[in-house]
Amino acid sequence: MKNSFKKIITGVSALALCTTAAVTAAQAWEPKKPVELIIMAGKGGGADQMARLWQGIIQQNKLSPRPFIPVNKPGGSGGEALQYLKSKAGDNHVVMVTLNSYYTTPIMQPELNVDISTFTPIARMALDTFxxxxxxxxxxxxxxxxxxxxxxxxxxxxxxxxxxxxxxxxxxxxxxxxxxxxxxxxxxxxxxxxxxxxxxxxxxxxxxxxxxxxxxxxxxxxxxxxxxxxxxxxxxxxxxxxxxxxxxxxxYMQRSINGPADMDPEAAEWYRDLFKKVFDSAEWQKFCNEDGIDCSTWLDAAGLEEFHKNGLARHKNLIEQVGAKAITGE
Amino acid sequence: MFQEILVHLGEGLLEAFQPLNMMMIFFGCLAGLFVGALPGLGSVNGVAILLPVTFLVPPTSAIIFLAALYYGAMYGGAISSITLGIPGASTAVATVFDGRPMAQKGLADQALMAAAIASFLGGTVSIVLFTLFAPPLAKFALAFGPPEEFSLMILAFATFVGLGGDDIPKTIFSILIGLLLATIGLDIISGRPRLIFFDIPGFLHGINFLVLAIGIYGIGEMLWTLETTQGKVQVENVKITWKRFVSNLKQVKEYIGGATLGSFLGFFVGTLPAAGATPASLMSYGLTKTFSKDPDSFGKGKPAGVAAPEAANNSASTGSMLPMITLGIPGSPTTAVLLGGMIIWGLRPGPLLFAEHPEFVWGLVGSMYIANFVTVVLNLALIPVFVKVLATPFTVLAPIIFTLCVVGGFAPTQDMHDVWLMLLFGVFGYLLRKLDYPVAPAVLAIVLGPLAESSLRQTLIAGQGSAAVFLERPIALTCFFFALMLVLYPVYQAFTRKGKKKAEAAEA
The missing domain is CATH 3.40.190.10 (Periplasmic binding protein-like II)
Structure with missing residues (x-):
């Protein structure tokens, strides 16, 4: 509760304040080992290409003292990745690139017992189109x-x-x-x-x-x-x-970065600051323009939390409307 | 058209001969050798770790470096397979089957040379095929839908027959164990968890193939050697003389057949998205054994058993570049990372890359010719160094092997769960070996099982439950036909051999 309150405060405060906070946070925390960049989809797909592009932008511009290592966990419509993130609670060296299966897989597979609202929202990078x-x-x-x-x-x-x-x-x-x-x-x-x-x-x-x-x-x-x-x-x-x-x-398809539950707020802030730089980079904006991806709005922690809440509700509705069976084809 | 290719290739070679690019090739190959030789590191991680280095140079030099590294790693994998009995990478598992027994007999230098020469042959055949037929082959790869993929998997399973030896029930048992292990984890089609023992989350990502292979071969082999030798040095220090080198070189004719088969098969399997070098090397081993005059001598230290998979894995590594460059779909995990690199350099792989960035594509092709020479020379020159490892007493070597196995088990998924599993498989592999069960079919089953399952289910969904689709697909039917032939061939052989023996007995 305390954490989310802090996030909301950060989110609505003035831009100047926000940047200062980010700068001090960045000095306070830095990754001490390579960061796992979990991709909840297979190789060569949209999420995979973006994650590898981000990894490249981070390395090329020396934005992180430690490298980001993309790891694909495509199994079970992202169920494998979600389970993995759940098992990494409190780990500051794991972040996940998410798709809409971030909402649908926990609904469709209740036995996974994953509650995405416990995860740490970091930033929304884009809205991909279909x-x-x-x-x-x-x-x-x-x-x-x-x-x-x-x-x-x-x-x-x-x-x-x-x-x-x-x-x-x-x-x-x-x-x-x-x-x-x-x-x-x-x-x-x-x-x-x-x-x-x-x-x-x-x-x-x-x-x-x-x-x-x-x-x-x-x-x-x-x-x-x-x-x-x-x-x-x-x-x-x-x-x-x-x-x-x-x-x-x-x-739309959301493309966002999320950390595991109980990530240190300083660490989350460091990643947020990092991905803001990636978002603003010329390489990323060029990629979005060429591919018709909507990269006009960046969402930080508070915005992303709200966005996830709406996304989850909308998908619950959609699945109810068309019926789970129509989706799985069972 | 042919002339056009030659002109492009000439330009490509010129590009590759630039001093910077030559340097990239040399260091890439050298780095690849070590990356490949360290168990669990493998070409995927090597390429991923060194990707940032490539931002300092132009894209063509960058891909040349990474391709050379990929290439070198395919050679490197054989080194630890032969000298230590631990597969350095998943692509080098089949190399252990005969490479390790050869080393134990004091023939490590012969095995390493067979690996180097076969790899060179595989590399050369595949790069020539790549140069001449890249666009039509890309079209062929597109013709491979789920039914064709499934039929190819059945063809690969049929090579099991060659892997198992004489005891068919034991081979089938081994296959079934492998298939059973392959079903563990989340089901790709429905997304439901399957066989999650005791609800341990580590089982959700399934059983990594390398965990099984390192366990069975690394740990199992170590236990076996400790028991049989009681820790005494079992290999005499081989003196590498020029004379021995030349006599080893003469051995080539013994395995050239298997290596040639492996070269073509490897390239073909490598070009198909989702297959890659690991199944290619295993299939090549199985086929070479089946068609050998003396299949029983495989697994006991036969140079052809080292040459066939090594030719195939090098050939497949070039082959898997093809779908990456022409379709933007990686044929192996390593090319997936390379693909990421290309996107960062601003090159979009796809059907237009050949036309729009010829200097890039042909520079890469040219560099592969040169990388091939560099690696074979490096390898032959380093054989005496690698052989030295075997002169170490096993009481010293065993802890090193154990450590490398643990690291190798941990590296792919970075999960301690896999290390425990690997140790368990080690004990299991040792017991299977004591009971004289073949373990290679289980290893192949765990690689191909998931691919076979998803392609079969996709085919059946598309056919709305009917398997009649297979009958309408000429490529699939051809594969099924050859698979049937492969299964029947050893049976036929067994009958004729029995007949011969009976006749001999009657004569006596």
Whole structure:
């Protein structure tokens, strides 16, 4: 309680005060050994690419006296990573890169017994976006054509995504509910593998994040049909949003950094200060712009805590609405 | 088209011959040798640790350094496998099977030379294939969906038959133990925990393959050696003379066949995303043994048993660069880290990289040719140094092996749980060995089990429960056919051998 009170105070205080506090905190605490940067997804996916980019920015600009070592724990839709973070309570040398499975996996897998509100929120780095992707040879140009084709194919239409019971399957289930069709959803271990399976013709469509598909799109091997943001992303100015077309499907992927429970406040503050520098770096902002990721707003501890609370509530609602079964396909 | 490739390659070689890049190759290979030789460190961690160093140089030099390190580590893994009996990296597990018995017979220098020459062959074959066929091979990798992946795994399982020896029930038992261990942890498809014994959280990430391999081979072997030798030195100090070197060199014809097979197989398996060098080396060992004239002599110290996996792991390490560069999908854990490096340097791997950054891609290709030469020379020159290790009394060596095993068990996941598990597997491996059970099939099963399971389930989900999909896939059918042949071949061999023996007995 005392901790969160302190965080709120820090969050709302003036910018000058905030920076001074961060500077003194940075002097007070520094990592004494390599920091584990846990990624709750597989290699080559969006989260993985970002984590490795952050690691690079940290090392290149000498922002940390000790290196950050990315560790992938993709098992069980992030369940493995969550369990791991839970077991690291009080450890100041572990931080985790989270996705929306941060909310969905504890809901879908109550036996994991993970309560994310006990973890230490550090910073939100971005809101990643989702687009609906198909291959050009499928002859689909618009959302209407897509829906028509999927309806005709029924269960023979194969949608690939990362894991089951997490963001890709939720978005797929949201689309099923909105358009009234029923597809076959195939889980893969990472976004990179999903993208490759679309290009190779093993699945019919995906809801990949832009960073996973952008190179294939530039090579003319895949194309976006619709995006699920509030407004068109600057990187994809010609692709309509679902909202514009009269379908209320808005869905983002949060990219944030969180520490284990009971992390020392000084340590958390040090990481916050570090990731603010990463967030402001030219490399990160360039990456966001190229890939159509929303990196306009940085959230600190208080903001992120509130954001997580809303995220958890929204996903509880979504899962109730579409039904857990529609998501896992059981 | 051919001419175009030659022009590009020439430019690439010129790029690689820049003094800075040459230096990068040399130091990369040297660092790789040591990283590979230290158990548990492996090329993944080596590349990850040295990634920041590369920010000081241009991207092409940086990838050249890291690729040389990756490459050197593939050679290096063989060193501890042969001299200490501990696999230096997961890719060098198959090298232990015959490398360690050779060392015990006092033939460590021969084993190390077989490893170096086979690696050179594997490296050369794969880099030539890479140069000539990168774009079509990338297309082929795309054709591999879940059904094809599953059929490839079945093909790999079929090579078990070659790994197990004569006692088929014991081999099947060993496979099943491996598969059972592979199911522990969180299920990738449904996300549900499976076989979490006593609710110990350490089981959630499953059983790391290296934990089993280091336990069984490192600790199990140490216990076995302590029992049989009572701590006496069992290897005489080998004097490495020029004459011996030349006579070792003449041995090449004995294992050139296995090494060639391993080179092609390794490259092919390496190019497929998700497979990588470890299954490639194990498959290569199994196949070479199956098709050998004298399969029974494997596992007792045969140079071909060292050459086949070593050729395959080097070849696969080049092969796994292909999906990384052309598809942006890493074919192995190490290339995943390299991929991260490329993104930091501002290069986006994908289908356009070849066209947009030819100097980068071809500089890398050129450097691989040179790195191959550098490592083989370094290795041959260092053989006398490595062999010295074996002259140490085992009472001194055993504690060192034990320490290296503990470090190797801890390093991949940094969890003490895995160290306890590794020690448990060590005792288990020792008992299996006393009871004459083959352990290699269990090791292969734990690597391939999870890959086989998820690809089978993805196929069945896509087919809405029907396995008929397999019949529509030509690549999958071909793999299944060869798998069947592989299973039947030893049976056929056993029958003909029995017939021969009977005939001989009748004559006598």
């Amino acid at each position: 687009l609906l992707w198909v291959r050009p040879d499928e002859g689909i140009k618009t959302l209407d054509e897509y829906v028509e084709k999927v309806k005709a194919a029924g269960k023979d239409w194969k949608v690939g995504g990362t894991g089951s019971g997490q963001e890709d399957s939720i978005l797929t289930a949201m689309m099923e509910a909105e358009f009234g069709y029923d597809v076959t959803y195939i889980p893969f271990p990472g976004g990179g593998t999903v993208a490759k399976n679309l290009i190779g013709g093993h699945i019919d469509s995906t809801v990949n994040n832009p960073s996973e598909q952008s190179e294939f799109y530039r090579a003319g091997q895949s194309m976006p049909i619709v995006q699920f943001n509030d407004e068109r992303s600057p990187a994809y100015p010609d692709t309509p949003t679902a909202k514009e077309l009269g379908h209320d499907i808005v869905y």
